[in-house]
Amino acid sequence: MTSPSMSRSLLVIIAVLIGLIVALIAGILSSKDGASPAAASIRGAVAFAGTVTLMLLILNALGAL
DSSP states (O other): OOOHHHHHHHHHHHHHHHHHHHHHHHHHHHHHTTOOHHHHHHHHHHHHHHHHHHHHHHHHHTTOO
8 A cells, every 4th residue: 555645756756757748749849840949948848837737736626635
C-alpha cells in the first residue's frame, strides 16, 4: 500500500511528464511552422507551464492532492 505523500508525488510527476510531452509537441509544431528556435522554445515553455498548472489545479479540485 502506498502512502498518501507517495501517491501525491506520483501524481505531480505524471503532471510534469504530461507537461513535457505537450511542450515538446508545441515546440516541434511551432518550429515546423517556421518559428525561430528561440520562439519555438518559448512556446514550448508556455505550453509546459500552462499544462502543468492546469493539471495541478484539476487534481487539487478533485481532492487528489
